[in-house]
Amino acid sequence: MTDIADAPVAASAVDLFCGAGGLTAGLLAEGLPVAAGIDNDAACRFPYVTNNEVPFLERNVAEMTADELEELFTPEVPRILVGCAPCQPFSSYSSKRDDDRWALVERFADLICEVRPDIVSMENVPRLTKFENGSVLRNFVDRLREADYHVSADIVCAADYGVPQKRNRLVLLASRHGPIALEEPPVKVEEHVTVAQAIGDLAMIGAGETDPIDELHRSASLSPRNRDRIRAAKPGGTWRDWDEELVTDCHRAETGKSYPSVYGRMEWNKPAPTMTTQFYGFGNGRFGHPEQDRAISLREGAILQSFDKSYRFVPEGAKIHTKTVGRLIGNAVPVLLGRAIARSIICHMREHGIA
Structure with missing residues (x-):
């Protein structure tokens, strides 16, 4: 995969729900200028600004007005509005309509219809296609089409775009200038980046230890019982491989039998599983290191999300x-998925003479 632009594109993007800056980093890497990132989580400010050198606005998108959003774009160039509304309301662990965050998708549609940017991108979990029998996504798409946008929405695997992780995501693209779609996957299945290729060269650390050179390369401590469990865990195996005395009570229950990956180890020769917000805990999924007796570190999780190894998340010494x-x-x-979105947008702009 190579950059398609030698110089920044004449455009202006705003990143709603920008988080720590993965999508913004991807846009910038392909030469797509970003005017601002917006998120209501104050913890996002340091990594977003420090790594991307883009202004950060700590704001609840639900309370933003169209006029406020308009002011953030650079004048007289094509405007691009991107965002990843919080996905937790649509996850398989939630899907509750009484979670106020699901309404942010609706607010995203409001802002698009009021501001009318040239191009729009939304990334979210695939389950959004089924939430409320698909009505949330369907209404979003219908509103954009009624506002004269061409819309495409596909569920893609991040590993097909170079991310060392089996992460399936919904990627929506929309344009007022003509049909638009995410580029075809550039990475074949047999070429997927593996865990070994991504994190195999990091320093060895033990459970509860921190690499003295990289403070983010730190692993959570393990209880004596969980230390025994990870020692019994095989890469790609399940808790069913353990001796009976190590099996948890929840796994013995009928409801726990359908979660074989919990307390699992990753495999060196395959992409990682989806990184959740609790990937640092051995008991939270298949987040055990393939070889070392510990959960993966914060740095390893970031690399598996395709962040650069030098990406900073906290101030030095904090x-x-x-x-x-x-x-x-x-x-x-994932940054590399963000780059694919950026390349798709730039190609579309050039095809329609707006780049």
């Missing part, structure tokens, strides 16, 4: 709150 950093990393749009 206390690292694992839960906060884990949330920032797990919620991010």
Whole structure:
């Protein structure tokens, strides 16, 4: 995969729900200028600004007006509005309409119809296609089409775009200038980036330890019982491989038998599983290191989200709150998927003479 532009494109993007900046980093890497990032999570400010050098506005998108959004765009160039509305309301663990965050998709549609940017991109979990029998996504698409946008929406695997992770996401693109779609996957299945290729060269650390050279390369501690469990875990295996005395009570229950990946190890020769906001915990999924007796570190999780190894999430010397950093990393749009979105937008702009 190569950059399609030698110089920045004449355009102006605003990143709603920008988080730690994964999508913005992807846009910038392909030469697509970003005017601002917006998120109501104050913890996003440092990584977003420090790594991307783009202004950050701490604001609840639900309370933003069209006029405020208009002012953020650079005048007299094509305007691009991108965003990843919080996906937790649509996850398989929630899907509750009484979660106020689901309404942010509706607010996103409001702002698009009021501001009328040239191009729009939305990234979210595939389950959004089924939430409320698909009505939330269907209404979003219908509103954009009624506003004269051409819309495409596809469920893609991030590994097909170079991300070392089996992360399926819904990517929607819309344009007022003509049909638009995400580029065809550039990476074949047999060429997927593996866990070994992504994090195999990082320093060895133990559970509860931190690499003295990289403070983000730190792993959560393990209880004696969980240390025994990870030692019994096989890469790609399940808790069913363990001796009976190590099996948890929840797994013995009928409801726990359908979660074989919990307390699992990753495999060196395959992409990682989806990074959640709790990837740093061995008991939260298949987040055990393939070889070392520990959960993957915060840095390893960030790399598996295709962030650069030098991407900073906290100021130097500041206390690292694992839960906060884990949330920032797990919620991010993988940078390489962001680059694919950017390339698709730039190609579309050139095809329609607006780049």
